[in-house]
Amino acid sequence: xxVIEARGLHKNFGSTIALDGIDLRVDExxxxxxxxxxxxxxxxxxxxxxxxxxxDGGLTVLGRDPWREREQLMCDVSFIADVxxxxxxxxxxxLLDYVxxxxxxxxxxxAEGFLAKTSIQLGKKVRELSKGMVAQxxxxxxxxxxxxxxxxxxxxxxxxxxxxxxxxxxLLNDYFDRTRTIIVTTHQVEEIQHVITDLxxxxxxxxxxxxxxxxxxxxxxxxxxxxxxxxxxxxxxPIHERxxxxxxILLFDGVDRQQLATLGEVRTASxxxxxxxxxxxxxTASGAx
Amino acid sequence: MNTQTNTISExxxxxxxxxxxxxxxxxxxxxxxxxxxENRWIYVGQLAVAVVxxxxxxxxxxxxxxxxxxxxATNPEKYWEAVSLPYNIGAGVMMGTLILMxxxxxxxxxxxxxxxxxxxxxxxxxxxxHTVVLAKASIPLVILPLLTIAVTxxxxxxxxxxxxxxxxxxxxxxxxxxxxxxxxxxxxxLAYHLFLAHAIWPFPVYCWLMLVxxxxxxxxxxxAALPVVAIGGIEKLVFHTSHFVSxxxxxxxxxxxxTDITSGEMxxxxxxxxxxxxxxxxxxxxxxxxxxxxxxxxxxxxxRRYRDPV
Numbered sequence: 001x002x003v004i005e006a007r008g009l010h011k012n013f014g015s016t017i018a019l020d021g022i023d024l025r026v027d028e029x030x031x032x033x034x035x036x037x038x039x040x041x042x043x044x045x046x047x048x049x050x051x052x053x054x055x056d057g058g059l060t061v062l063g064r065d066p067w068r069e070r071e072q073l074m075c076d077v078s079f080i081a082d083v084x085x086x087x088x089x090x091x092x093x094x095l096l097d098y099v100x101x102x103x104x105x106x107x108x109x110x111a112e113g114f115l116a117k118t119s120i121q122l123g124k125k126v127r128e129l130s131k132g133m134v135a136q137x138x139x140x141x142x143x144x145x146x147x148x149x150x151x152x153x154x155x156x157x158x159x160x161x162x163x164x165x166x167x168x169x170x171l172l173n174d175y176f177d178r179t180r181t182i183i184v185t186t187h188q189v190e191e192i193q194h195v196i197t198d199l200x201x202x203x204x205x206x207x208x209x210x211x212x213x214x215x216x217x218x219x220x221x222x223x224x225x226x227x228x229x230x231x232x233x234x235x236x237x238p239i240h241e242r243x244x245x246x247x248x249i250l251l252f253d254g255v256d257r258q259q260l261a262t263l264g265e266v267r268t269a270s271x272x273x274x275x276x277x278x279x280x281x282x283x284t285a286s287g288a289x
Numbered sequence: 290m291n292t293q294t295n296t297i298s299e300x301x302x303x304x305x306x307x308x309x310x311x312x313x314x315x316x317x318x319x320x321x322x323x324x325x326x327e328n329r330w331i332y333v334g335q336l337a338v339a340v341v342x343x344x345x346x347x348x349x350x351x352x353x354x355x356x357x358x359x360x361x362a363t364n365p366e367k368y369w370e371a372v373s374l375p376y377n378i379g380a381g382v383m384m385g386t387l388i389l390m391x392x393x394x395x396x397x398x399x400x401x402x403x404x405x406x407x408x409x410x411x412x413x414x415x416x417x418x419h420t421v422v423l424a425k426a427s428i429p430l431v432i433l434p435l436l437t438i439a440v441t442x443x444x445x446x447x448x449x450x451x452x453x454x455x456x457x458x459x460x461x462x463x464x465x466x467x468x469x470x471x472x473x474x475x476x477x478x479l480a481y482h483l484f485l486a487h488a489i490w491p492f493p494v495y496c497w498l499m500l501v502x503x504x505x506x507x508x509x510x511x512x513a514a515l516p517v518v519a520i521g522g523i524e525k526l527v528f529h530t531s532h533f534v535s536x537x538x539x540x541x542x543x544x545x546x547x548t549d550i551t552s553g554e555m556x557x558x559x560x561x562x563x564x565x566x567x568x569x570x571x572x573x574x575x576x577x578x579x580x581x582x583x584x585x586x587x588x589x590x591x592x593r594r595y596r597d598p599v
Contacts, residue, residue: 050412050413070412071417074412081413084406085408085409087327088405091326098319101322102414103414104415
């Protein structure tokens with residue numbers, strides 16, 4: 001079942017095109033990583049899905065029109081828009097009271113259970129918590145909501161490495177159960193490589209790459225090429241080449257693993273390297289044009 | 290392998306938690322509580338003003354006692370004035386505080402949540418823009434006047450208690466104070482006056498401030514005042530009159546509301562005040578003002594839907 005379906009999703013800010021005709025479909029039970037450079041349109045796309053901004057084109061989220069039905073949609077969708085959007089004046093217990101008061105799918109006991117594992121005290125105000133604790137608090141609230149879709153826009157920006165690791169661990173262990181769907185955008189791509197099931201690159205309002213992580217792992221291979229095999233390797237048309245410690249690392253798209261193994265040491269590409277290869281090439285190409 | 294497949298299909302079929310059925314008014318109730326939590330200054334401020342007034346009252350006790358003993362003691366009307374003056378001044382001070390608070394609250398109502406970006410959190414919950422804007426509008430319309438009445442009553446009770454100790458000590462009767470003051474009538478009139486003249490009557494002004502607070506990127510009060518000054522200036526230039534500015538001004542301070550006919554007294558809580566609720570309800574200016582307020586509120590709801598955080 002499609003949780004999100006977009007057809008020709010389009011959005012302008014004056015003369016700037018933020019979304020340039022996006023088609024996408026996200027099925028139930030997937031964890032989609034939406035990756036793109038700054039200003040690529042990630043947040044605009046998410047805001048359209050969350051009913052925060054009007055748009056042109058077709059878009060349904062859980063069968064609803066997000067712009068017209070935001071209030072009803074938010075019963076089944078949770079989102080963390082940024083690391084620091086919890087009101088700073090609110091006390092932790094007030095926050096739980098409020099969400100329990102307005103949200104029909106919020107389980108207060110569950111949220112308190114998550115918070116008990118942290119050092120966050122119920123009587124504290126958000127402004128008295130560290131940035132990492134605020135992120136933990138927001139995640140605890142969101143995980144206690146029995147939502148069908150969770151949208152995370154840069155949920156770990158500016159957090160230290162311990163909090164970032166914990167964040168994704170809790171998400172996978174305590175929340176994700178294959179009936180939920182998660183969309184996450186982040187610049188820390190290496191952190192989500194083993195979290196996501198699907199990958200999408202977005203650049204200048206367009207989707208430039210979309211594949212499942214299963215496809216990704218079989219399709220994109222990186223070879224640390226033996227110097228004497230470099231010419232043979234280049235003949236196989238790598239999509240990217242970089243130098244590490246005087247050795248050439250070549251990235252291939254859809255070349256047979258066995259064949260590559262004769263050229264050097266083969267490993268699955270990282271999302272970051274593929275990102276540089278795909279988005280970097282696009283920018284060079286358009287720069288030359 | 291088999292087990293794993295089973296687990297997956299089981300979890301796929303697992304029924305979701307049935308949502309708790311919430312009454313439609315619950316989000317409104319919690320949205321109002323949120324406003325009170327966020328704006329603690331509205332009750333802390335009222336209490337602080339009341340405490341300061343009580344201190345001043347206590348210090349000036351002798352002046353008040355002298356007035357009660359003075360030549361006015363023989364004239365019942367003058368005597369009432371002398372007895373009730375501190376109570377009326379106290380209520381007047383609280384009234385002024387109410388006007389200031391409603392003004393500043395409304396000017397920040399839809400701005401604060403955009404400034405601190407918490408609007409992105411509030412919008413992640415199933416609460417409509419209508420509910421949020423209505424909750425915010427209810428603060429100057431209902432919550433602040435109720436609070437002012439409660440604090441004023443508490444202040445008056447404290448003043449009575451102080452008087453009950455001091456008056457016998459200086460050889461005066463408490464009974465005559467109570468008899469003259471008719472405190473319950475005073476509170477009733479205060480409540481009537483606060484709601485009709487300082488909440489409902491200036492409501493369009495507060496709604497205008499809320500609307501601007503949902504639109505402005507900074508300096509809400511400036512942007513709210515600018516059109517008033519501009520329209521006032523044009524009117525003065527073209528027609529040599531200043532009806533618009535004085536209309537806004539009197540609305541704001543509760544003047545011109547057809548709530549009562551006072552017989553030359555300074556305070557609307559005096560025994561000679563003749564309440565005119567029917568004239569108030571029949572005044573076209575009241576309904577015109579409320580219609581304008583409704584338009585502003587509707588526009589504020591639309592703005593909250595469209596505007597991004599500052």
